[in-house]
Amino acid sequence: MTRRTVDEQISKVTALLQPIGAQPAERVPLREALGRLLATDVVAPIDLPLFRNSQMDGFAVHAVDLGAIPATLPIVGTIAAGDTGATPLPPRSAVRIMTGAPLPDGADCVVPVEDTAVDGEKVTIHRRRTAGEFVREPGSDVAAGANLVDANTLLRVRHLAALAAVGIQTVDVRRRLRVAVITTGNELIPAGEPLRPGQIYDSNGLALAASVAANGAEVVSVGHSSDDPAEFLVVLTAAAAAADLVLTSGGVSMGDFEVVKETLQPRGGDFAHVAMQPGGPQGISNFDGVPVLSLPGNPVSTLVSFEIFLRPFLRAAAGLAARKTCELPTQRRITSIPGRRQFLRGRTTDLGVEQVSGPGSHLVAAMVTADVLIDIGEDTVEIPAGECVRVLQL
Incomplete structure (x- = not known):
């Protein structure tokens, strides 16, 4: 199996997905x-606004009629929001007006109600206002x-x-990218069914579908296939017919029952071992004109692979902000395997970041407390406590 770096695989995946990046x-x-x-x-x-209207509850007046303060003017009417056909305002008079109500012709300012005192049908204005105050002009917003x-x-x-x-x-x-998810493996059964020896619940289908939806794409189907190539081909054909992109999990390694690789490699699929942990075996293919991204089947490998190879593309296609990355000090010493780029599960704290589990690709429950991946270079074997490391937000 071909061996390549994480960055080389990212370039391969980017080239595979580039044609579907701009949806109609x-x-x-x-x-x-x-x-x-x-x-x-x-x-x-x-x-917007469509017409001249009042910014305040108060009284619409002619500003020139407020020459001497206090000024007392007769109240000649009331205009509420939604009223139409307001009559012109006579000189040296006032009309009671509500916020959003159209100004009568002739009025050029509004005196807020808190600057006035009403006595019967007269209002006394205690503060001078100038033309345009508390008036919303047409088009002043847009x-x-x-x-x-x-x-x-x-x-x-x-x-x-x-x-x-x-x-x-x-x-x-x-249009949102339409993504179909297929999990593979004789050992997987749906949640709710009783487990028999050798069986495990299928968590990848739900996890990948949730990851796709959380990053701006549409999940069109979540299917499952056994390790039988004929069955997988039927499931894959249906998924490709409905989707812009097909995601598979499992069946990509070097064992005897690698149904995804067995089906797609003869059709031009590119399967490689990437120098990373977790998530080594990876595959990219084109099936019936639809790109297929094949991820390993261990739950943590699946999720980490999604984060590294697919999440950035989906977010860019959907117009979402890129994943946040930063440098944080480690709270404890971290060791790493030489020759593999490690993506360790980590948790941020007030003091920096700490590793929350071992590197095993089966430790899915340990991811519950993780909120970042700690990105350790393939040439690094040890990071002392207090040294900064690159972290990727989950």
Whole structure:
């Protein structure tokens, strides 16, 4: 089996996935667009605000009528938010107005209610105001025809609020990558069934599907195949027909029942041993025009492989922020196997980072307390306590 470095495998995976990185646009209702990547610029179809309106509850007046303070003016009406067809404001008068209500013609400022005193049908104004104060002008937020949200924006709540405010009901977003997951192995059974000797529960299907969804792609199916090549081929064919990318786990090593390698290597699949722990055996293929990324079957190997080889691509395709990396001091001495790049499970603390389990690829329960991977170079055999190491956020 070919042997390569982690970086060489990353380059191979990147080349495999590059054709599916830019997905076509699809139109979705605005209520379904949260967390989606906007495909085109969105232009405001109307001014926002659409009309002159009051910024405060108070009184709309002519600023020139406030020459002498205090000024007492007759109240000639009331305008509430949602009122239409307000009559012009006569000189030397005031109209009671609510926040968001349209200003009557002739009014050029609003006096907040806390600066006034009402006596029957008259209002006394105790503070001078100038033209334009507490008045929202049309287009002062965004003008019709101006860019409201740029293409390639990851739509958050604030973007949806602005789009809804100008009356937009649908938007064009990038279609999410459709990913199918296949686990393999005679030993795997679904949770809920009784375990018999030699059997284990299938955790990879759920874990990979959750990882895919958490990183911005759509899970179209989660299937399982035994170690029978004919069965695997049927499951793979169905998955490839529905997906942009197929993820498999298991069946890629050097044993006698490596169903994924046996099926895909004769069809041009590239299977190699990567100098890393966990996650050594890896495979990349193209099946019926669909890229297939084949990960090892041990649960920790599967998850670590996803983190290293697939997570960055999925997040970039979905417009999500890249995974955070940083340097932290180790709380205890760490040893590593020479010739393999180690991705140890770690936990961050106030003092730095500490290893939470051994390097074994079966220690899935030990990952519960981990929040980072500690990235140890293949030429490193020991890191003293207190020395900084590179960590990758899980």
